[in-house]
Amino acid sequence: MNDDAQQKKGLTRRNFLKSAGGVAAVAGMAAGGLAAGVREGSAAAGSMPKKWDGTYDVVIIGSGFAGLAAAMEAKNAGASAVVIEKMAVHGGNSIINGGDFCAPGTRLQKEAGVQDSPDLMYNDMMKAGLYLNHPELARTLADQAKDALEWCENYVGAKFTRLNFHGGHSVKRANQTVNASGSELVNKMLAKTRALGVAVQTRTKMERMIADKDGRIVGIEVKTGYRFPDEKSGKTAYIKARKAVILTSGGFSNDVPLRRIEDPRLTEKFESTNQPGATGEALLAACLAGAMDVQMDWIQLGPWTSPDEKGFGNVPLFCERLVGYGPMIDPAKGKRFFKETGNRKERADAIILLGHPVIIMGDSYAVPKQVFPRALEKGLESGAVKKFDSLEALAKNYAMPVEAFKQEIARWNSFVEKKKDSDFDCMIFPDARPTVTPPFYAARLWPKVHHTMGGLVIDTNAQVFGFDLKPLKGLYAAGEVTGGVHGAVRLGGVAMADCVVFGRIAGKNAAKETAWG
């Protein structure tokens, strides 16, 4: 087969994979079929371009936390580097994120008198992950998270000013950025990356990984001037990676055909909190070049999103600050139904099982104290968060049985007094008080697709592994595109740590590779 023909074949196959029509066929392929992809991946080895349009030691795909961390470390280790990004803007999911960075033993924890350790964080991750986490990856993350956070503060210059709690953790360990957004970190990372002399090229989409005859990854095929989501836009170009390619292309929560293959319940009926470009074609391109995927069907739904606003919105910031301070209620019965501080999966599953939206609420002691003022103000403005003068008015608005609801609040309050929930074992914080002070605030909750735990197989060096269970030379990966770190459940605030820890590792190791040409 000549070069062109092989290239075309690769393309056709990818398009086929992506098209909704290919879903059933691909699902059928899943058992033994992926092996065909591997064969084709190695076949693609022959399809080297005649000419490279750009050459760098390290080529990084994706401009979120993981990609930019990798770029800085690669550059600082002496490698030339470039970051490509398919969207018109940089930052991916990282720039729309809530800015919570989990790490044990941090300055903010010490100030708040919180006792924590890497072991405790590791245990929390493993427990939530149903022990499906690749232990050595979880261990690396827990051990290096604090150092990664300090690098973000001291080297990158991002500010973290508040300590938060997330369901499933045994202590408060989420260090939040000053503006409660990942933009604080990612924009400073971008500025630093550029200051180091690394170009970040937007509207450049990776289409294919290029391997040599031994299967080593040597570069990528891209489309420059790409205009998401127009697949006909852009011009083909080839970028040579003398040392390595680092894949940091994020998750696939917004890729309906792919997520339906992995979890058939997740049809287009489920909205997502992610940016529109959170799709899986880059991950699949790596698989076609021989990279192995793992735990792809563990897809996380956020239990704290609202059906009354678009995307992530403001309600998650309202809900997550209130768990452990206020109750979550099933409006059909006017009663609590699940542990508010449970992990994401448990809570989302419990809500989906009820089959209708539920309510999170707090009073005028808890809400002003806990909820970021801007999130509250914006939530109230859009109507996703509502304010009520009395419990009766609240009950009436959600068509709840009033008496049952009031009894339930009294019961909850008695648990808060005792700091022990004998119904669902919700963690009740030391500074929590009974829900009695009007006005009361409430929001409706219905899950949205939030995070894809599965992805490429890596080791603790962020080296990608192939279907032959051996390192796939020349390919590193970090961040949400990888799998195994979180197992079944990614705990809140752990993605930032994941991206920065493994992004840095990937960048350093990629720079150490021996150049192939």
Place this chain on the structure above:
Amino acid sequence: MTGKHNIMRLPAAWFIVLGLVFAALLIYVGTPMAAPKQVKSAKPGDCAACHGQEKVFSPSHVDTKAMTYKDCLGCHEKAGPQKLEGKLPGSHIHQLGGITCVKCHESGQKEEEVAMDKCVVCHNADKLAEKTAKVKPENPHTSPHYGTTLDCNLCHHQHKKSENFCAQCHKYDFVVP
């Protein structure tokens, strides 16, 4: 119903369908009739120079041939209900205001993309953000994500209908000029 009726009806229905498709296309493209000619030397108020016979105005509209943007403002006050922003493609407002093709596209080719650096020479991003600080539900010219650095071109198109970039993830019903 007779067969004859059916035969008669089918084409009629087809006309309606075709008409609707065509109308939808027109709305989508934002330029009625065939694409205008884009004559670089045309006076900005001389609609016919590019649009030919195509009726771009109601018959009662005054002759615009010799007009500049300032003259338009006599009736179409900037913030008023008759304002042209959002109604007339941005390129036309630019032209009328003396910002001719070559002032943005150096080669005079429409295909040559105009980078944001050019826009901010006249439209300072920070000042714009101050000006729109009170727009509800959010200031469209700054955000927690990108500050004031977001590329103008993501929303404000000059030769096609502008779009609301924020609406990808947010329920903001901005009218984008």
